[in-house]
Amino acid sequence: MGAITHTPAEKTLIDLLDGAEDWRAAARDAVVRFGLPTKRAEAWKWSDLRRASHGIETAGQAEFRLNGATAADRLTIDADAELELAAEAGISVASIEIDIPAGTRVVLKERYSLAEGAFPTARLEITLGEGAELERVVLCDTPENSIPVVRSRVVVAKQAHYRQATLTFGSKLTRNETHITHAGEGAEVELGGVYLLEEGRHADFTSTVTHTGPGGVTHQLLKGAVAAHAQGVFQGKFKVEQAAQQTDAKMTHRALMLDDRAEIDAKPELEIYADDVQCAHGNALGAIDETALFYMRQRGLSEVKARAMLIESFLAEPLDMISDDVLREELAAILRQRLGAIR
């Protein structure tokens, strides 16, 4: 294969990672050889990162903060905490490795604080010890011209419980990847997500759950609503290895096209090597119920309000899994506020 011509964004990223070690070196090498991913890469076929990054040419700074202070690259969290990904304008890289010790219970509230034009590539490695419980509540409320690419890898030991609830409003391109290794044997994974995309926004939710041990439970529920000229992408995969008998895994994606010019692409996949499992996936796209809309307007609600109520009631369910009342209500309020502006 001949050498590729790098875009300014790619050159900046290559320079930024010059002399780096471990995963950074591997990431640099991939950009040198292939550039940023385009639609031609199967895993990126609906999210052209190379194209989205046009116009972003400088390097910036990004970091993870824990409870307001710069976080160490590796840390142990054994009590409720707030994690923030902060990024300036420009291309940046951030990484954090988090250990949740066996037997502890943690609620991690995660925020993205991105400047206009920020293009952070972030990596999270999370390990749950035996019997640990982690509830990760992620608010991805980012400027329209930012490009957050966040890849989380989560290792869930037996008896552990991992719960993730994500609220995403998209941007020029938002890519949220979650890759879970699920040990089974009493371990449970719940993946909930809501995306609401206003005109011009793009959000890509890509996840894999690999069941490696027997008797694991996974429930995934992603719901979205997409306005005209916005694009929602869901790529979900459950992989059940041969040793993972009696796996119980269910994946559901449901989304509303708020306009004929909305785009939603979904690819739910099951890859099963065990014979005694219960695995299912469902994917359904729909539109606002016009009859309900008329009924509500006949009772005096404005069209905007009636639509907002219908969309909210459609989207709300995945946020119900948030155990903390205050946190759940906070996210619901943010969603409601954003719905007031949706057309």
Add this chain to the structure above:
Amino acid sequence: MLKINNLHNKVETQDGEEKVILKGLSLEVPAGEVHAIMGPNGSGKSTLSYVLTGRDGYEVTDGEMEFLGEELGELEPEERAAKGLYLSFQYPVEIPGVPTITFLKEALNAQRTARGEEAMSAPDFMKFIREQAKALGVSMDMLKRPVNVGFSGGEKKRMEILQALILQPKFLILDETDSGLDIDALKTVAEGVNTLRSDDRGMLVITHYQRLLDYIKPDVVHVMANGRIVKSGGPELAHELEAEGYDKFIGEAA
């Protein structure tokens, strides 16, 4: 109060064809009166209710609809509602995820705000809805459930009347409110409707059967066929229809 003159409308069917339904309908309901519309299936009764309340897709091609001195044609459904027009749906719609109480509070206050009135406070609203629900035999438990979800046909009709009691509209269109009701439920619902009868309120009661009109006594009965009113008369007309059927009127309309 409500004046309809020479009303024509059309809808677009699923195969993209135009269908004319109302073909020159005229009708006038003065304040304080209850008028009934009777007519066979497919004569355009529900269509009239949708055209009056402004449903998308029910295009007026000719004629006028005047409510309280104002032409309705240009108003959005919610503007018509705030002016006091209320439709009790033939098939009430289920709205999953939206509790009935929340829905009604939002609707009432949206109407009030549109009219330049003050919103009703949450405690006042709860008191009000509790009283009205009790009168109609609707439990608070039902009100906490999502709008119409899982309700029987009869419960839905009861809820439609409860909503009218909460919203206190100036004009009610009841589209086959009697269908799906047993005789006891019919009496309760009719009582609810009768409490709304007053000198400054009008009603249009659409029904198939004379039965409902034994409980909600109309001042005038209109017979509708093929998109038009073909005959109008006093309450005795309902009995005549019941005894003789619609056939002779349909003959007149064709």
